[in-house]
Amino acid sequence: xxxxxxxxxxxxxxxxxxxxxxxxxxxxxxxxxxxxxxxxxxxxxxxxxxxxxxxxxxxxxxxxxxxxxxxxxxxxxxxxxxxxxxxxxxxxxxxxxxxxxxxxxxxxxxxxxxxxxxxxxxxxxxxxxxxxxxxxxxxxxxxxxxxxxxxxxxxxxxxxxxxxxxxxxxxxxxxxxxxxxxxxxxxxxxxxxxxxxxxxxxxxxxxxxxxxxxxxxxxxxxxxxxxxxxxxxxxxxxxxxxxxxxxxxxxxxxxxxxxxxxxxxxxxxxxxxxxxxxxxxxxxxxxxxxxxxxxxxxxxxxxxxxxxxxxxxxxxxxxxxxxxxxxxxxxxxxxxxxxxxxxxxxxxxxxxxxxxxxxxxxxxxxxxxxxxxxxxxxxxxxxxxxxxxxxxxxxxxxxxx
Amino acid sequence: xxxxxxxxxxxxxxxxxxxxxxxxxxxxxxxxxxxxxxxxxxxxxxxxxxxxxxxxxxxxxxxxxxxxxxxxxxxxxxxxxxxxxxxxxxxxxxxxxxxxxxxxxxxxxxxxxxxxxxxxxxxxxxxxxxxxxxxxxxxxxxxxxxxxxxxxxxxxxxxxx
Numbered sequence: 272x273x274x275x276x277x278x279x280x281x282x283x284x285x286x287x288x289x290x291x292x293x294x295x296x297x298x299x300x301x302x303x304x305x306x307x308x309x310x311x312x313x314x315x316x317x318x319x320x321x322x323x324x325x326x327x328x329x330x331x332x333x334x335x336x337x338x339x340x341x342x343x344x345x346x347x348x349x350x351x352x353x354x355x356x357x358x359x360x361x362x363x364x365x366x367x368x369x370x371x372x373x374x375x376x377x378x379x380x381x382x383x384x385x386x387x388x389x390x391x392x393x394x395x396x397x398x399x400x401x402x403x404x405x406x407x408x409x410x411x412x413x414x415x416x417x418x419x420x421x422x423x424x425x426x427x428x429x430x431x432x433x434x435x436x437x438x439x440x441x442x443x444x445x446x447x448x449x450x451x452x453x454x455x456x457x458x459x460x461x462x463x464x465x466x467x468x469x470x471x472x473x474x475x476x477x478x479x480x481x482x483x484x485x486x487x488x489x490x491x492x493x494x495x496x497x498x499x500x501x502x503x504x505x506x507x508x509x510x511x512x513x514x515x516x517x518x519x520x521x522x523x524x525x526x527x528x529x530x531x532x533x534x535x536x537x538x539x540x541x542x543x544x545x546x547x548x549x550x551x552x553x554x555x556x557x558x559x560x561x562x563x564x565x566x567x568x569x570x571x572x573x574x575x576x577x578x579x580x581x582x583x584x585x586x587x588x589x590x591x592x593x594x595x596x597x598x599x600x601x602x603x604x605x606x607x608x609x610x611x612x613x614x615x616x617x618x619x620x621x622x623x624x625x626x627x628x629x630x631x632x633x634x635x636x637x638x639x640x641x642x643x644x645x646x647x648x649x650x651x652x653x654x655x656x657x658x659x660x661x662x663x664x665x666x667x668x669x670x671x672x
Numbered sequence: 673x674x675x676x677x678x679x680x681x682x683x684x685x686x687x688x689x690x691x692x693x694x695x696x697x698x699x700x701x702x703x704x705x706x707x708x709x710x711x712x713x714x715x716x717x718x719x720x721x722x723x724x725x726x727x728x729x730x731x732x733x734x735x736x737x738x739x740x741x742x743x744x745x746x747x748x749x750x751x752x753x754x755x756x757x758x759x760x761x762x763x764x765x766x767x768x769x770x771x772x773x774x775x776x777x778x779x780x781x782x783x784x785x786x787x788x789x790x791x792x793x794x795x796x797x798x799x800x801x802x803x804x805x806x807x808x809x810x811x812x813x814x815x816x817x818x819x820x821x822x823x824x825x826x827x828x829x830x831x832x833x
Contacts, residue, residue: 278678281679281682282678282682285682288686289686289689292686292689292690292693293689296689296692296693296696299693299696299697300696303696474731477731478731482732485734486734486736486739486741487731487732487733487734488733488734488741488743490745490746491745492744492745492746492748492749493743493749494736494741494742494743494744495741495742495744495826497740497742497826498740498764498773498774498830499739499740499772499773499774500739500740500772500773500774501738501739501740501772502739517746518746522822524823524826525827526774526830529774546819548823554782570819572819
């Protein structure tokens with residue numbers, strides 16, 4: 272007996288160990304290579320999808336029909352498919368490489384209607400009523416499809432002497448397509464501007480946001496938003512009535528403002544009327560926005576909570592300009608009550624019918640807000656954009672999970 | 673002697689292979705981290721968006737009381753100032769108990785302004801009532817009066833805090 276065969280056994284053992292390690296190493300390398308390839312293909316698929324989205328947006332802007340079926344990207348490789356049947360929910364799928372990695376991008380293509388270019392946009396007449404004239408100062412564009420009517424209650428007196436309203440850029444008799452906003456055919460019955468379209472729009476807006484950002488109230492009564500709480504961070508309050516002119520009215524009292532926090536951007540939507548008692552400006556948080564969309568009348572009786580000159584609130588006005596940079600849209604007419612004081616607001620006001628200003632010797636300054644044209648679209652408003660002429664934008668692009 | 677060299681060579685090969693395997697296991701996550709760092713993908717808004725083609729989720733109405741919202745049911749709207757006062761008072765108290773009513777103490781100036789506003793409202797209510805007596809069928813006047821009475825009650829309740 273000797274140990275001469277040990278080298279052979281040892282060699283077998285070593286070769287076995289080496290084979291195990293080599294197999295593990297090769298498996299790992301192959302797996303890493305595949306992983307890297309998938310990662311690379313996935314990244315390239317993302318950029319292919321983005322190229323497709325850019326192409327889709329270009330086509331939308333230029334009015335070119337979107338391609339049907341996969342489009343090969345050359346040079347670069349990969350294919351993208353555009354689904355732009357609904358411009359509000361465009362979907363582009365990018366595919367790349369031998370792993371056929373796919374990435375999906377979503378975006379909304381919007382056409383901002385001309386009405387948003389105006390500070391005051393009125394589908395019919397701008398009527399001044401009341402017992403005393405109003406000094407209205409409008410920065411930016413004022414566009415009326417009707418005309419300006421001065422209908423002071425004491426008509427025996429000539430108030431033209433007192434009237435020192437000032438419009439930076441005023442035009443009347445403008446086409447309604449430049450002053451009003453219609454409601455797109457959201458119930459798909461072939462007719463736009465119906466109450467049901469508005470309701471459907473409201474529901475879709477609610478569906479757009481996570482439930483934590485929405486308050487949805489369905490009622491046949493009236494809703495009072497006064498000293499409300501827990502709404503900071505909310506995007507939408509949608510109040511839906513039972514049917515047209517039946518329930519869903521909203522009253523926003525002057526005590527509502529402190530419930531908002533700096534930076535909040537809230538849109539109140541009502542299927543009926545909205546009455547908004549403007550708060551004292553000192554109550555409105557910095558850089559907070561309250562926007563309104565309503566199917567019915569919009570009332571803004573600012574009579575009781577205007578700046579009180581005797582308390583020197585007017586000194587606050589320059590600091591507070593730019594607050595409540597809200598956008599207001601009514602499908603119906605608007606009724607503003609103003610009295611003995613000074614008020615300064617910033618926003619876009621779009622009234623599809625008459626804007627009636629019932630005043631008693633007051634001064635109202637309206638400043639233009641260009642937030643929509645800066646791409647800062649208030650919650651829910653993009654649903655009003657629909658089709659038509661106007662500057663075209665791409666918003667809310669994101670990757671689908 | 674020859675056997676010694678073979679064993680040494682085998683030992684070296686094993687050490688090298690092991691080193692390579694361990695290096696690969698140790699290095700791969702680091703490489704992935706580096707790739708992720710260099711990844712130029714922009715920050716994406718992950719908010720869920722509506723797709724018109726997709727059916728709506730089941731929309732569940734919120735409970736207004738959770739937010740201190742008062743709902744005035746159709747048909748039970750108060751008609752007189754006393755009714756409005758009691759309606760607002762009752763609801764305010766109930767929501768306060770639930771802790772969903774926002775309460776902010778008014779400054780002295782705000783309190784004075786609110787008092788003045790209240791006086792103006794009362795004068796306007798008297799004026800509206802007078803106008804309504806002359807024109808009792810005027811629906812616009814009726815609505816205006818109702819809103820004024822509601823606002824007066826809200827303002828009055830806020831002053832009582």
